[in-house]
Amino acid sequence: MTAPGIVTISDGSASSSPGNAPGGDARAALVALLARSSRGDEAAFAELYDLTSAKVYGLARRVVRDPAQAEEVAQEAYLEVWRQSTRYDEARGNPLAWILTIVHRRAVDRVRSAESARERDTRYAALGDGPEYDEVAEAVTATLETARVRKALTSLTEVQREAITLAYYGGYTHREVSELLDVPLGTVKTRMRDGLIRLRDTLGVEA
Amino acid sequence: MTSDAPDIHTLSGAYALGALDADEAAAFERHLESCAACRDEVRSFGAATASLGEVVETPAPDRLRAAVLAGITEIRPLPPHVAPDDPSTSTTGSGEELALRRRARDRRSSRWLQVAAAVLAVVAAGALWRTVALTQQVDTVTATAAAVSTVLTAPDARAVTGVVSSGGRAAVVTSDQLGRAVLVTDGLAPAPAGSTYQIWYLDSAGAATSAGFVPAGEHATVLLQGSPVGAAAVGVTLEPAGGSAQPTTKPVLAVAV
CATH class of the missing domain: 1.10.10.10 (Winged helix-like DNA-binding domain superfamily/Winged helix DNA-binding domain)
Structure with missing residues (x-):
């Protein structure tokens, strides 16, 4: 399930300490929610949002600082996640990492854009x-x-x-x-x- | 420009952190195409950079949830990737095969139309999230896509399209304000062995300045090197692998910008 050379974090924490949250259960839940989202299931995406919004907004906020811009970045990122949900490939890493990569790219894009210059x-x-x-x-x-x-x-x-x-x-x-x-x-x-x-x-x- | 600097491998960390500027990221992505070790290394950094992202949490404002859930009702999730038909693997010409090839071709052109429509929608509406429609077409890696969306969403972005005489189509989106331009190709015929597609800015006197290369593949989105300001046209020529200082062949594409 994981390509050689890819270090996945949640795999390990699931096996070592099932009582602590960010393990296989959370990962499996996100994978399932992304799969349902890719078929247009808006309720699934709402659940995915609730599971990830603090991290997504937190990262956007951390990089761009300005709360209003961070909100825009987080919104753009979520719409991209929704649109690209079919393209998430479980073999290539954990779903939260995939989502946060999209958020980070957009946040960095924002701070480097002309308006922010x-x-x-x-x-x-x-x-x-x-x-x-x-x-x-x-x-x-x-x-x-x-x-x-x-x-x-x-x-x-x-x-x-x-x-x-x-x-x-x-x-x-x-x-x-x-x-x-x-x-x-x-x-x-x-x-x-x-x-x-x-x-x-x-x-x-x-x- | 095309010969990789000896220490280009050390850029893998900066690239994985998103710390290269657009030109450097594009150059490193060209390097990645030919360097499996760097590709593996960049992939192996993915979990580490993501865990940096995971540890910063801030409760999101309620209106963000409402905006996201309202936004998705207007966006159709992308279809899955399906195994592409490859007409070149078949040389016989039964009626059924011809029909299959035609359907494959039609799919390619409709995909092109989606790209073009996405570009134009972005230009017309200026709606930032619509760039997703284009960036998903872009199988290049993240940093370029980010720089590309900046160009596509620039308030003064303009798009022109043209047919590539060697096969395929292309669109050029320019922003004078940002001084950047993006070339999008679809169904581009592979460059003959030992040659490469090189991109040029042409001024009104016909002088050419290299603007980079089109990476191999049927679909590509390239952030051009240099600025389109002052250029009258963007052209593409077939050049010997490694590129030329000046165009040596007739352009396969030339569009006024």
């Missing part, structure tokens, strides 16, 4: 001296999954962690990250890659 300077300025990681840590809730991800993030070096969080949560390009961290571009590229490899392996092993 003028706000970029503000975003730079607003960064201040607190690393983004702290904000992420504050925003997370104390579930098993988030604890695992937080722990995995702490296993990274500081540059790896900052590069990854600025790119993923901040929507910054690797060039911008290089400038923000005052680290050469080549270093940023390798830190992002090394950091993701470590994150992938840590999450996979602990699952």
Whole structure:
């Protein structure tokens, strides 16, 4: 059911701790709801919305910051999920990951779009001296999954962690990250890659 | 431009995080077509990046639920992918086979019409969510699709369409405001062995500037390199693999933009 080389998180947590929510049951439920949605079942999509909206809106909000724009991004993403529901392929990963990939792409698109260009300077300025990681840590809730991800993030070096969080949560390009961290571009590229490899392996092993 | 830099493999992390700009993402996607190791690596990062997304939760406002559930009533979910007919595998010509091929061809042209209709709907309505209709046609990976929707939803986006003389159709959508253009192809005949479709901006004096390449495949959506501002037309020529500095063959497509 999972292609070789793909690390799935929910598989593991289902087998190790069935009492904690984000396991196989949630995954199976989302898979079934997506299948029903692909046949035009609006009630199924409403259930899917209820199961995922805090994560979808949370991610949109985290990346674009502005609540009104985050709402638009989340809405666009949901309409895309509905439309593309047939194209979700269980073999390629867990359904929540698939949904969040759509949300993230649209959120990043939004912060980089022309309308947002003028706000970029503000975003730079607003960064201040607190690393983004702290904000992420504050925003997370104390579930098993988030604890695992937080722990995995702490296993990274500081540059790896900052590069990854600025790119993923901040929507910054690797060039911008290089400038923000005052680290050469080549270093940023390798830190992002090394950091993701470590994150992938840590999450996979602990699952 | 086409020869990959030696360290292009190290871009897999930045790509998976969505941290490449549109040009870099397009270049990396071209690299992915020929590099199985990078493809596997990018796939393997999927769960890690998604788990970064999973840990940020904020209760959504109630009106979002209402807007989403109202919105889906107006959108038809896509049909499933079905195994494509391949007319080239058959050389005999019984009546039944010919009918099958014709149906396959009709399906291809209606698919094209869907693409074109989607592009025009976007241009006309400017409704952001309609880009989904186009982006689903785009089997390229995420970052390009995002950049592409930005072009398609630009307030000043314009679309022109044309027939590719070697087979297939194409549409070019330009936004002067963003200084970007997108080429969409449908039913494009494969480039002969050892050659590639190269895209050009042509100015009114006929001078050509390379704008990138059309990736292999019947359907493609390409964010052109460079800006359409000042260009009079967009052309496509067949060039030796690796591309040319200037067009060396007669264009298979030329549309005024």
